[in-house]
Amino acid sequence: MTEFYSRSDMEKQGKWLANRVLKNFKHRRKLFKKQGTDAFRLYDWDIPEVRAVVDWYDGNLVVAEYVRQQTEGIPWLETVAGYVAEALGVAEDKVFLKKRQTRPGTWARRYERLDQSQHQVIVAEQGLRFIVNLRDYLDTGLFLDHRQTRAMVRDQARGKSILNLFAYTGSFTCYGAQGEATNSLTVDLSSKYIQWAQDNLALNELTAPQHQFLVADVLAFLDDAIADGRTWDLIILDPPSFSTRKNAFEFDIQRDHPWLLEKVQALLSAEGSLYFSTNHARFEMAPTVKGFKDISGQTVPPDFKSRRPHQCFLYQCKGTIS
Ligand SMILES: C[S@@+](CC[C@H](N)C(=O)[O-])C[C@H]1O[C@@H](n2cnc3c(N)ncnc32)[C@H](O)[C@@H]1O
Incomplete structure (x- = not known):
């Protein structure tokens, strides 16, 4: 039988959490300020009872x-x-509470709107700015655990064409554009997120005709792009673990990644690079998939080190960056 926490259990855990957060805050605020970043993790479920x-x-x-x-x-x-x-x-009006599920089967609801308040805040990250919505969705519009991956994309973007798949609010695109990519295409199924991505680009004064956006199912897009012989130099592939939405293909990253990666590899230019990331907790790359290097050691930032937020892999066609 489940034992519910008593008031004194909750208070004890609240005090543990507050102490841990305060300690991290003092150190991290200074560290991130130097990088021009004011959005970061303060606590990452490292006390077992405090599942938050x-x-x-x-x-x-x-x-x-x-x-x-x-x-x-x-x-x-x-x-x-x-x-x-x-x-x-x-203050109380600046505290936003969310309940997350760890059970499979609840993933499909992850990207649904929770509220309609359109509560927006602008945060800085490594010299760029992003619109976040802290109230209306489970996720805020900026996945903080990919901060370092985004910086890597910016560092490599100059003179490259970029394809950002499952792009969400286009944060990778903003980094690529700031890093002087020659052009980019940002693809997501949701028109709401594509608009948000365009707003993020505009906020950073990076809007330009060479940076294009597309509302599309990635699977259908991939087949069309392969048929048309299109290629890109830098591809970012960060799909959801599961996608079961109506009118979209049913997708399970663990089951489907071998064919998905193969299709995306077909879109790489001769010297192209592909960043593939998943936040599926138990993801294992199939042994049939070759040539992908696990770079999670470089992509997971210090504020996420206690739990593994994602796995990130880099595939490079011959003769590219080391
Ligand atoms: C994990 S998020 C991507 C995070 C993003 N790469 C970032 O770093 O901000 C997943 C995104 O995939 C989109 N999505 C889900 N199924 C899709 C599909 N079949 N085709 C295109 N986009 C899809 C969702 O709308 C959501 O924006």
């Missing part, structure tokens, strides 16, 4: 609980978030 993550978005706190039976119907999240907000001196 806490993120800082320029003065706002997002506290997300990974739901479990012990806290069903009790104000666990509200209580621990209250302790964190108090420790950092953050």
